Amino acid sequence: MKFVIKHEIRGRIRFHVAQKNMSYREADILQYYLDSMKHVSSAKVNHSTCDAVVCYEGSREVMITALRRFHYETADVPESYLENSGRQVNEEYKEKLVDKVLMRCINRMFLPMPIANTLTAIRSVKYITNGLKTLANRKIEVPVLDGTAIGVSVFRGDFQTAGSIMFLLGIGEILEEWTHKKSVGDLARSMSLNIGKVWLKKDGQEVQVSAESIHVDDEIVIHVGNVIPFDGTVVDGDAMVNQASMTGEPLPVHKQADSYVYAGTVLEEGELCIRVRQVGGSSRYEKVVTMIEESEKLKSSLESKASHLADKLVPYTLLGTAATYLFTRNVTKALSVLMVDFSCALKLAMPISVLSAIRQASKSSITVKGGKFLEAMAEADTIVFDKTGTLTKAAPRVVDVVSFCNESSDELLRIAACLEEHFPHSMARAVVDAASEKNLVHEEVHSKVSYIVAHGISTTVEGRKTIIGSYHFVFEDEGCVVPEGMQEKFDALPEEYSHLYMAVEGRLVAVICIEDPIRDEAADVIRTLKELGFAKVVMMTGDSERTACAIARKVGVDEYYSEVLPEDKASYVERAKAEGHKVIMIGDGINDSPALSAADIGIAISDGAEIAREIADITVGADNLNELITLRKISTALTRRIRRNYRTIVGFNTGLIVLGVAGVIQPTTSALMHNTSTLAIGLHSMKDLVL
Structure with a gap:
């Protein structure tokens, strides 16, 4: 690629690509290429100017060489990324917004008054028609109010006020639709498949x-x-x-x-x-978009309340208009009430606030599948953690393979990896990774593998029944025994590690010792979560009492439960909910799925089992528990913003009505201030929340 460096400081380059025009597709290809570089921390491509800004770490020469190597034709970019990048949608709505403002300015500055008034009257037909259709359906909602305000203004010959109302309503519609589509698109992309x-x-x-x-x-x-x-x-x-x-x-x-x-x-x-x-690749994306847009259950109760309240207030606004006219016999004062309503701002600001919060969460690799889960996160008082892969690191490692037969440790590890590679669990990955590090080739030597959730794996290897799993599964459920003369060796197994037991034909052949280190941030995160309002923090694990007690003491949970099955986790969550608690369940494995479904909010951590991520209401993609703190702060900040918006909308618009009825301000001024405030609140709601 040929390019010209326009500005440069240490760790940052702004360059211009040497081409006349850059298509959306080319911009997306370059964006993907830059983002995929290991040493690039951030990149932004502007297709309209053919410019790009790159922030990087390390050598400048490496960065320049990578840019020179780039070619649109050879860049390996997933087609689904190009189809659903969102760049074209953003540009289309920017153009709509600019066109709307330009047309308004041209009409006001250059069109003769008679022509401008005629155009205003023609445009008003749409709003008046929508209002009449709503009335025909026996509903008195926002379109009725908009149509009445615009219709009365046109009838009185006040075309300037009618034009201002329609302009501000149009701007609001564009911003609302843009924000909604962008937020839904961002959310859908983060939820789309990423299967390698x-x-x-x-x-x-x-x-x-x-x-x-x-x-x-x-x-x-x-x-x-x-x-x-x-x-x-x-x-x-x-x-x-x-x-x-x-x-x-x-x-x-x-x-x-x-x-x-x-x-x-x-x-x-x-x-x-x-x-x-x-x-x-796009079919999944499209299905997710449809699911998000059509699923009313994903709306928060505050968001739904705002929408319903907006429609309920319309009849009162119309009654207020009629009452003002009856008492004052002053059309101007009555119109001052009609020009101001609470519904526009309520319907615009609340959904935008929720979608903006979801978008902000996605910046921290947090996927939230609906506004109601943010609301529940803000209200929750009990949080339940799975241990393995959640409070402990998602990448445990094998430290030893203890043989209880004539086979070598490497051969036993090879067989274990052959079984475990089929199943998505952190312990299974540890076994497979350990075999890979030793270059142990584990060909398929077994029959069909059966996975028993929260217990282990059962199959047949060379005609002999082979199982691998927990102590409970191997010794209690399957009745396996320690080989004669090996009990002392078995009793001497190191207690600081988690153990996977493998048995063949009912006899123990190996114990795989796995180090499952606690996350560095776990204790600090739990302490901070308590400070943020969680009354009870619980840990649940299938591990032994000894291991569970040690982990619980180190991380500082209020309660812990050991040797639990999936149904035990779900039962605890159900009991806590029945006692009136708002419960969050956090896990990463197949065995966490029932509890994730049962909780008020299920949160899946990092790269755990796909079923956990699909069932969960929220997915934390970053391998760091600190994002739970970010999530709680976003949720509480969203609740504060929505309540503040309520107070602002009601207070400001009530003030406008009082000033209008008192004759202090004219209807045109009321309409302008009302619509301007609605737009301002909507724009403010698009901003990131202050955490």
Whole structure:
């Protein structure tokens, strides 16, 4: 790429791309290329000027070389990113806004008065018609008020006031629609699929490949807890699929041969082999957009209250207008009431406030699936943490493999990795990573693998039943025993580590010791959450009492529960809710899913199981618990803003009505001040919240 550096300081370059015009697509390609560079901290591409600003760390020469290497044709950019970047939408609405203001200025400055008045009268027909349609449907809502105010102004010959009202209403509509589409688009992009690898069935074997290499009619295998990455037809298998993210159905749906499955749904139980029918990356995005826009259940009660209150106040405004005229016989004073209403600002400011808060949360890698969850976050008083992958780091590591048979530790680790690689859990990843570090090739030597949630894995290896999992699963459920003469070795296992037990034909063959370090920030975050109003912080884990007690003491939770099953976590949440508490559940695994569903708000952390992220109401993408503090602050700040907006709207508009009835200000002034204040409140609501 040829470019000219226009300005430069240490760590920041502003350059101009040497081309006459830059399309939206080219700007998005360059944006993706810059953002994907490891040493680039931020980048912004302006397609209209062909300029870009890059903030980077490290060597200037490396940055310059990377820019020189760039070519639109060779840049590897996902098509779904280009289709749904949002750049074109933003530019379209900017142009609409500028056009609206320019046309207003031209009409006022250059058009003869008769022509300008005629155009105003023509434009007023739309608002008057909408008002009449609303009345025909036996409703007295905002369109009635707008149509009445504009119609009365035109009837009196006050075309300037009518024009001002329509101009400000038009600006408000553009801003509201723009903010809504941008916020929904940002949210949908953060919720869209981001699946890098899938299991391709080829020649009877499962091979892990890049999702981008999958084509229509390929057969892929979906294991329990994973997101189904493509639309397709079930070829083999029997499973329960959670389709809540697509259809809102609360219960999983049974799928078997010849059933159709959808991208973005989650395999909750069983296993499926599907034949891919659609690989387009945009289908999932579009479905998510539709889900967000159509799902009324995602609105906060404050947002819904504002919308309903706005419509309910319309009849009172009309009655106030009529009453003022009856008592004063003064049309001007009556119009002062008509020109001012509370509904416009309420309907504009509240949704924009909520969507702006969701957008601000997304900047911290927090995906919020609806305004009602922010409201619930602000009101919550109890927070329940899963331990593994949540309070502890999401990347535990294997520190030792203790053999209880004739096989070497490496061979036992190889077999364990072969079983664990199919399942999305931090402990499983630790085993697979440990085998990878030792270059242990773990080919598929087992039969079909069965995953027992919160317990472990069962399969057959070379004709022998092999299981791996928790102490409870291996020794109590399956009745396995420690080999003769090995009890002393078993009792000497280091207590500071978590243990995975592997048994073959009912006899223990290995114990994998896994270090599960506490997150550095965990204790500080829990202390801060208590300061922010949480009355009770609880930890729940399937680990032993000894491990749970040690972790609970270090992080400072109020209560902890050890050796719990998924249903135990969900039961605790249900009990706390029944006692009147507002409960948040935070987890990352398949076994957390029931509790995430049961809680007032389910929060999935980092790169946990897909089913947890899909079921959760909020997903924290950053691998840092400090984002929970950010989320709480955003939620409480949003509540404060909405309540402040209520007071401002009611107070200011009441003042305008009083001044109008008293004859201090004219209807034109009332309308101008009312609409200007509505626009100002809407613009203020678009700003990031002060945390």
